[in-house]
Amino acid sequence: MKIKPFAVEEWMNAWEVGAKYNIAETCVDSISMNELFELTGEDKTEFLNRLCARRLSYGDIEGLPEFRKGVCGLYKTLNIENIVPTHGASGANHHVFYSLISPGDRVVSIMPTYQQLYSIPESYGADVQILHLSKENNYLPDLEKLRRLVTPETKMICINNPNNPTGALMSEQMLREIVEIARSADAWILCDEVYRHLSQEDDWCPSIVDLYEKGISVSSMSKVFSLAGLRLGWIATHDMSVVKSCLSHRDYNLVSCGVFDEMLAAAALKHSDKLLERSRKIVRENLQILDNWVSSEPHVSYVKPKAGTTALVYYDLDIPSYEFCEEMYKKTGAFVTPGDCFEVPHSMRIGYAYGKQDLIDGLKAISEYIAMKTR
Structure with a gap:
């Protein structure tokens, strides 16, 4: 059986370990067993x-x-x-x-x-x-x-x-x-x-x-x-x-x-109600952070997500998304997923539910990279 390479998973496998600011992750901020028992009361x-x-x-x-x-x-x-x-x-x-x-x-x-x-x-x-x-x-x-x-x-x-x-x-x-x-x-x-x-x-x-x-x-x-x-x-x-x-x-x-x-x-x-309450709190607070950043960054745009943990964010630079994301990773440590993994050029997928400070720092790093490329 022949199958096309799984673009998004190959990208994650290649770059996720060692990322300084991981805003490509799609899970709501992972918890330990200790945190699970504390949260549920089990x-x-x-x-x-x-x-x-x-x-x-x-x-x-x-x-x-x-x-x-x-x-x-x-x-x-x-x-x-x-x-x-x-x-x-x-x-x-x-x-x-x-x-x-x-x-x-x-x-x-x-x-x-x-x-x-x-x-x-x-x-x-x-x-x-x-x-x-x-x-x-x-x-x-x-x-x-x-x-x-x-x-x-x-x-x-x-x-x-x-x-x-x-x-x-x-x-x-x-x-x-x-x-x-x-x-x-x-x-x-x-x-x-x-x-x-x-x-x-x-x-x-x-x-x-x-x-x-x-x-x-x-x-x-x-x-x-x-x-x-x-x-x-x-x-x-x-x-x-x-x-x-x-x-x-x-x-x-x-x-x-x-x-x-x-x-x-x-x-x-x-x-499940307690875990869901935690997760919804994270995605709602973090989406507001992402939305404020998109509104303040003149070189990006998106359709604001209604649910989930990811957003497809477009940029207006004439750089292919793989090149954009790899160079940005190497220069700033900001880790996102190229839109071309989803066959959507000149965009990047941002995962906004992994951790609040990672999100804040990662978005700042993206802005720094865009500023570097538009001087």
């Missing part, structure tokens, strides 16, 4: 005693029930049999395509988004059609264009809500319209929802699985819950044929997730 000693007494077998093959129950609490209509644990959301996305998509299947995906959503089905020989999101439309899908791309042969529509890298957020009404388009072709909707609930408002963030019988939600413990080190995600769907296929294919490449990972995630999800 009894650390009792938990560690249970963990240390547990035999290190494969554990619950279909997933620890307490973990899957915790995941169900993030949705309105799911039971534990609707949840398939995976190795992170990246593992979940890959596993959905691996389980459901065959050569020649028509898949409609958006761009810009996380590259998995179009490069993986393409590598399986799918007929991948791209719906380009535009700055002029606030990076929301043009539904008329989507209707034209979806044919009776369409097997799956892939969306990302909130969007990475732009922070655009589709409303429930828009999601329902996409559902009707998918239903007309009897197509699945795969929605990468790893940033779901990280909104700037307190309203409930709808999930595709609560709106559509063939909706498939992918998420993880990484972004919202600041626990990327667990490498634990999930596939959620009402479509039991999808669950059956995913579990069958799982026997070949996963078997089960880690005992430790699922126990700790279950403890965290018992207090």
Whole structure:
């Protein structure tokens, strides 16, 4: 199988270690186990005693029930049999395509988004059609264009809500319209929802699985819950044929997730409200910092994110984004992601939820670099 290089991950792998100001990170500021127990009020000693007494077998093959129950609490209509644990959301996305998509299947995906959503089905020989999101439309899908791309042969529509890298957020009404388009072709909707609930408002963030019988939600413990080190995600769907296929294919490449990972995630999800409150506080305060900087820096512009942890920021210098970001990194230590990783030239993705002081210092360094190039 041939697949295109994963541009954003290759960039992160090459430069993240050693960055002075990391404002490319997409997780909400990561926490330690000590911080997790302090925040949730869980009894650390009792938990560690249970963990240390547990035999290190494969554990619950279909997933620890307490973990899957915790995941169900993030949705309105799911039971534990609707949840398939995976190795992170990246593992979940890959596993959905691996389980459901065959050569020649028509898949409609958006761009810009996380590259998995179009490069993986393409590598399986799918007929991948791209719906380009535009700055002029606030990076929301043009539904008329989507209707034209979806044919009776369409097997799956892939969306990302909130969007990475732009922070655009589709409303429930828009999601329902996409559902009707998918239903007309009897197509699945795969929605990468790893940033779901990280909104700037307190309203409930709808999930595709609560709106559509063939909706498939992918998420993880990484972004919202600041626990990327667990490498634990999930596939959620009402479509039991999808669950059956995913579990069958799982026997070949996963078997089960880690005992430790699922126990700790279950403890965290018992207090998802506390973790979410922390994360929302961080993204809201930090987005205000980013917004103030964009307003004060004459050489950059953006569509202000509605949710998530990332923003796509354009600059007006005539420098390719890889060159811009690499030279800036070497001269100032500011680490961002080139927009060309998402096929959006003359832009950069900024992750604004990693740490407040890193964000402040990193934005200052970007301004210093721009000033250096515009003298």
